[in-house]
Every structure is written in C-alpha cells, then in structure tokens.
Amino acid sequence: MAITSGILFQRGNDKELRERSDWNELQEDEKKELLLKVKIHGSDGFGNLEWFETESLYPPDKYWDGEIENGVPHGQGTFYVPESYNPVVEYNNGSKFVGIYKNGVRLEGTFTWSNGNKYIGNYKDNKRWYGKMIYVDGNENSKYVNGKVENNDEPLTLINAQSRGHFS
Numbered sequence: 001m002a003i004t005s006g007i008l009f010q011r012g013n014d015k016e017l018r019e020r021s022d023w024n025e026l027q028e029d030e031k032k033e034l035l036l037k038v039k040i041h042g043s044d045g046f047g048n049l050e051w052f053e054t055e056s057l058y059p060p061d062k063y064w065d066g067e068i069e070n071g072v073p074h075g076q077g078t079f080y081v082p083e084s085y086n087p088v089v090e091y092n093n094g095s096k097f098v099g100i101y102k103n104g105v106r107l108e109g110t111f112t113w114s115n116g117n118k119y120i121g122n123y124k125d126n127k128r129w130y131g132k133m134i135y136v137d138g139n140e141n142s143k144y145v146n147g148k149v150e151n152n153d154e155p156l157t158l159i160n161a162q163s164r165g166h167f168s
Contacts, residue, residue: 065080097109130146
C-alpha cells in the first residue's frame with residue numbers, strides 16, 4: 001500500500017461498548033464515563049489503543065497528522081495530545097511529538113510537553129531509548145541510553161523533581 005498523508009486518531013475501540021445489550025438502558029452520564037475510559041485507556045483498560053480515521057464519540061482524541069501506510073502512522077508527522085484530552089493525567093495535555101513513526105510506533109523525534117520540557121531522541125516500543133531531556137530552564141539534565149537515565153547533571157530535589165514529572 002502506498003504512503004499517503006492525513007489524520008489518524010488514537011483511542012480505544014468503543015464499538016464493543018455501543019453493541020452491549022444494555023447500552024440503550026444506560027444513562028447518558030454512564031455511557032460517557034464508560035466511553036471515556038475506553039478512549040483514554042483502550043478497550044481492555046490497559047492501554048490497547050488503536051488508530052482510527054474518525055474521532056471518538058467524546059472528542060478531543062489524541063491524533064497523528066502526517067504520513068500513513070496500511071492505516072497507521074508511518075513516516076514523518078506530528079502527534080498531538082489536545083489541551084483537554086485527559087483530566088486525570090494533565091501533564092501530557094497540550095503536548096506534541098514531531099518526528100518519525102514506523103508501522104504505528106514512535107521511532108525518533110522531539111516530544112515537547114506543554115510546560116516546555118523536551119525529549120529529543122530515539123524510542124523503542126514507544127519508550128524513551130537513546131536521547132536527551134532538555135528542561136525549561138535550558139539545561140540538559142538527563143541522557144537516556146538503552147532506555148535508562150545515564151546521568152543527571154543536577155541532583156533531584158523535591159521541587160525540581162515535581163516540576164519535571166518525577167512525582168505527582
């Protein structure tokens with residue numbers, strides 16, 4: 001299949017919920033709560049997210065705007081986490097990744113959080129693998145080698161650890 005450009009939405013598959021025998025008997029707030037869980041955590045509740053050409057019933061969804069092959073991100077593009085995506089895990093809201101995906105999986109590029117912190121480098125299994133963290137203060141404080149933090153140029157204090165997402 002040829003590489004095309006477009007938008008894909010990443011979310012859990014809500015089809016099985018809407019096909020439940022008791023779906024029409026649920027209150028609207030119950031439906032919305034169930035769909036939100038599927039949207040954020042995947043259909044099994046453990047993060048199995050899929051790529052779709054359409055948004056969920058309760059947008060906004062995370063989405064890819066870039067090259068697509070075989071129905072998944074493949075090539076150069078930008079992955080966005082909308083500002084109001086997840087009220088539970090707010091630190092990712094408003095963040096974006098600019099770089100390369102291969103067969104639907106993040107490969108290399110720059111992930112920028114809404115507070116301005118950045119990771120620049122490679123990924124393995126969608127996890128930071130080989131690269132560097134650059135924090136809002138402009139210092140390069142962490143390097144990732146084989147998925148582990150190799151060094152910290154500054155010791156973590158409670159204050160800067162919280163601001164860098166190490167504690168919530």
